[in-house]
Amino acid sequence: MMMELPRRMVRRLSTRLLNICIYSYCKAHRLEKAEAVIIDGIRLGVLPDVVTYNTLVDAYCRIVSIEAAYSVLGRMKEAGITPDVITYNSLIAGATRKCLLSRSLDLFEEMLQTGLHPDVWSYNCLMHCFFKLGKPDEANRVFRDVILSDLSPCPTTFNIMINGLCKNGYIVNALSFFRNLQRYGFVPQIVTYNTVINGLCKARRLGAARRILKELGESGHEPNAITYTTVMKCCFRAKRFEQGLEMLGEMKSKGYTFDGFAYCTVIGALIKMGRTKEATDYMEEMVRNGIKLDIVSYNTLLNLYCKEGKLEAAYKLLDEIERGGLECDIYTHTIMIDGLCKAGKIEGALRHLEYMNAMHCDSNLVAFNCVVDGLCKAGLIDQAMKMFKSTEKKDSFAYTSLVHNLCRTRKFHCASKLLLSCLRNGMKILKSTQRAVLDGLRYSGFTGESKKLRSKIRMAQLIRY
DNA sequence: CTAGGGTTAG
Incomplete structure (x- = not known):
């Protein structure tokens, strides 16, 4: 629980305390509060330093956008504070998270040209970026450079390797890398376990995933909320809905805190099961618990409306999302298109598909498939065939x-x-x-x-x- | 301060 700090206390804050305070507000997504604290601090003679701005840069990357983070960078320079390696690392990580991968590489280059020496975190970010670009060889090269250089890899370096290998389809390599690390004396973190479990689940190697989960239990770590969310999702993906709901019950009874990820996992599964009433209950609980809806949770809610045939509410929600300053993504539009198709509103679906293609230049296969299916179901097979033949990707x-x-x-x-x-x-x-x-x-x-x-x-x- | 989990179609 954050508390409003009384003025006389702020007066006594050193910059370090100021930073801790700002960090807390950022973690709680209360950027306006963080900004207010800075202003108060300046008024009281507590000046922000490089850490203050780095914290803000990171938060703006996560919560708002890279552009917003750049404007913090501008303010930082105006205040006479020079960006350091961590500033760049935050920007690179932020760009990578948002899949602005060429931007990440440019930033890395820019950092070198500024005369800053990349640290192990910079290389972590770079590896992550290469993995996301689908270039595991490049990532491997960076990794080799790191372990053979004067820098020491950190646990995150290993975690990024494992995750990147999994995401690029090299689950077997990821697993043997994981075992090599253990042989070498690396003690896996809970994050490492979660990463491996997720990779195995996605590769549908449920037995192996269960073994790692068991190892996690024996390792002295307690599974955390992310472990539960991962395993739950794994059950749902394998259509073992009851088993997934059992995990949910266990997670609840053990008192784990639900975040947006956990809620969306559960709600998504309930929607798939057709249990929209319960999905709605969880949705309300999520909002009641003060979880700020991001684009993924909005998409989940939109899907709920669509599956219930509440298209008006869905359109209204689209509006609300954009008015709130969030950007609709391909999921948003695809859900909407499918909803329109399922409601028999083919015209609207076609219109929305066109709109989507105009918005994001790359057309989306899933949305296209929804429309083809919608046309079929509406008895317009010829039109569906025509559309199907006119496209290359299928x-x-x-x-x-x-x-x-x-x-x-x-x-x-x-x-x-x-x-x-x-x-x-x-x-x-x-x-x-x-x-x-x-x-x-x-x-x-x-x-x-x-x-x-x-x-x-x-x-x-x-x-x- | 940065790494792991969530949303779409037959």
Whole structure:
């Protein structure tokens, strides 16, 4: 609980205390309070220093935007304080977090040109950036440089390596790296365990994940809220909803604090289960607990409205998000597009898709698939096919929608052709959809074709190893 | 002060 500091106390604050105070306000996302404390401090003769500004730069990166952080940087320079390595590290980390990766690299370069010596955190940020860019080799090179240089890696360096390897699909390498570290005497932190568990879950290696979870328990660490959120999410992803809800119960009964991540995980799962009433309850609880909604929690709420068919409320929420100064992302628009499709409002969905493409130059495959499916369900298969053919990027979702709906309208030959082209492009298709085509062909008298298709499907399975 | 977990489609 933050308390308002009485004036006479502020008067006595040294800059160090000022910084602690500002740090607390920043952590609580109370930037206006942090700013007010600085102003009060200056008035009382307590001057902000480089740490003060670094704390602010980091907070603005996280809570507002990189641009806002740059303006703090400007104020910092005006106050006669020179940015140091930590200032740059915060900016680089902030840019990386927001996926402004070329900006991160530029900042790193700029830091070198300013004559500042990067520290191990700078290299941590750089590695993180390379991993996010999908360049694990570059990240590896940085890591090698760090461990062979005068700098010593810190636990975060290892954690970034493990996470980066996992995110780039190298889960096996990540795991053996983790084991190598242990052999070398590195004691994994709770963050390390959480990272490995998450990587294994995402790679659907649930057994291995469970083993690491057990090791975590034996290591003397207590699982924290993030561990629970990770494992819960893992259950939900594997469609083990009851098991996930059990974890939720355990997390609650053990008194762990729920943050936005935990709430969104649970709410998202409840929505998927169709239990929107409970999802709404948790949503209200989240707000009641004073958790400030960010774009992800807004997306979750938007999804809740859409799944309940409350499109008016959804539109109103979009407005509220933007008026609050948050930027809608591809999730926001995709959820909206799907909601419109599911409500049968194809026109609106198409309009929104166009709007989205205009906003973020890159079109989004998921939104596209929603529209293809929506067109199919609205009986506009020809239009769906036209759209499908006119685009280059496609995945199995759109194929599945089309094939399935072609079957529904008894166009089995067309469906069969499309199914084959899906397989030829190296994608798999739902078993139930395959069945629909095979059965459809057979029942409408094309037994031979059905058999031929089935053998092709089997052939395609040969190359799945 | 920086690293880990959350939101979308068949």
